[in-house]
Amino acid sequence: MTETPGTLLAALRAEPPLVQCITNYVAMNIAANVLLAAGASPAMVADAEESGEFARIAGALTVNIGTLSPPFVDGARAAIAGAEAAGRPWVLDPVACQATAYRRRVSAELAALRPTIIRGNASEILSLAGEASRGQGVDGRDPVAMAEDGARRLARKYASVVVVTGAVDFVTDGVRAARVEGGSPFMPMNTAMGCSLTCLCGAYAAVAGDPFDAAIGALAHFAVAGSHAHEGAAGPGSFAPRFLDALHAVTPERLDAEASIQSVEEVSE
Numbered sequence: 339m340t341e342t343p344g345t346l347l348a349a350l351r352a353e354p355p356l357v358q359c360i361t362n363y364v365a366m367n368i369a370a371n372v373l374l375a376a377g378a379s380p381a382m383v384a385d386a387e388e389s390g391e392f393a394r395i396a397g398a399l400t401v402n403i404g405t406l407s408p409p410f411v412d413g414a415r416a417a418i419a420g421a422e423a424a425g426r427p428w429v430l431d432p433v434a435c436q437a438t439a440y441r442r443r444v445s446a447e448l449a450a451l452r453p454t455i456i457r458g459n460a461s462e463i464l465s466l467a468g469e470a471s472r473g474q475g476v477d478g479r480d481p482v483a484m485a486e487d488g489a490r491r492l493a494r495k496y497a498s499v500v501v502v503t504g505a506v507d508f509v510t511d512g513v514r515a516a517r518v519e520g521g522s523p524f525m526p527m528n529t530a531m532g533c534s535l536t537c538l539c540g541a542y543a544a545v546a547g548d549p550f551d552a553a554i555g556a557l558a559h560f561a562v563a564g565s566h567a568h569e570g571a572a573g574p575g576s577f578a579p580r581f582l583d584a585l586h587a588v589t590p591e592r593l594d595a596e597a598s599i600q601s602v603e604e605v606s607e
């Protein structure tokens with residue numbers, strides 16, 4: 339792996355990428371702070387009046403359907419067209435896509451536009467892959483292992499890198515696969531943690547040559563920072579500021595030294 343998480347983090351900090359985040363009302367502030375702490379430059383630019391134009395100047399685009407509405411979806415469509423025209427990577431977060439017909443329809447439409455990376459919890463990836471999901475609203479309720487085959491199918495169908503998050507994260511491009519360990523059980527007790535990770539996947543994709551490496555880099559950065567923040571945290575409340583500090587404090591060298599990444603042998607079909 340030439341593009342290790344540490345190499346990508348060094349590149350990101352040397353030239354902070356502009357990341358256009360079309361995300362939900364809950365995540366906007368949290369995700370912007372996560373990107374700034376990590377070393378990237380966030381901009382929450384969502385309306386169709388300008389989102390396509392902005393996507394052409396951003397290093398990457400992220401689209402999250404957490405608090406979707408028809409104008410929001412129009413903004414996402416325009417931004418995706420702009421990113422595609424400019425050859426920029428874009429990331430889809432299909433928040434709670436199992437929950438309603440509207441979310442199933444919009445997430446399927448956006449996935450069919452072939453995102454560079456799709457990132458969701460196991461329940462969301464299961465649903466996007468057409469399988470039964472036990473997700474409750476935005477919260478994942480399925481084990482990551484259950485969603486791995488669905489992730490592989492999605493990756494092959496849309497030529498995307500697919501990331502399934504949970505206690506141990508899984509990433510696949512349909513040919514290669516890996517698992518990333520670390521983090522903290524306080525992470526799913528903090529809202530918008532997954533949404534923020536999706537935005538960080540955009541930041542890493544902006545500086546990486548290979549979106550599979552980018553996804554692993556963002557996952558490793560979250561996992562290492564989450565483990566550091568867990569030390570001394572009394573609960574989800576004190577975890578949150580420690581996590582921002584840890585995202586900022588981790589150096590490229592420590593990221594490569596501490597990241598726990600296992601390649602998964604893939605069976606060719």
Ligand SMILES: Nc1ncnc2c1ncn2[C@@H]1O[C@H](COP(=O)(O)OP(=O)(O)O)[C@@H](O)[C@H]1O
Pocket residue numbers: 458459460476477478503504505506507520521522523524525526530531532533535557560561564
């Ligand atoms: N039980 C856990 N232990 C450690 N890290 C976790 C755990 N659950 C989730 N995470 C981490 O929290 C982040 C958000 O993942 P997740 O909670 O699955 O997303 P979402 O917020 O979209 O449901 C990821 O970095 C993931 O690795």
Ligand SMILES: Cc1ncsc1CCOP(=O)(O)O
Pocket residue numbers: 362364365404405433476528529530531532533534
């Ligand atoms: C609570 C909530 N409601 C709609 S979007 C959202 C945030 C979800 O954040 P995450 O998927 O990162 O847990």
Ligand SMILES: [Mg+2]
Pocket residue numbers: 433434458459476532533
């Ligand atoms: Mg989520």
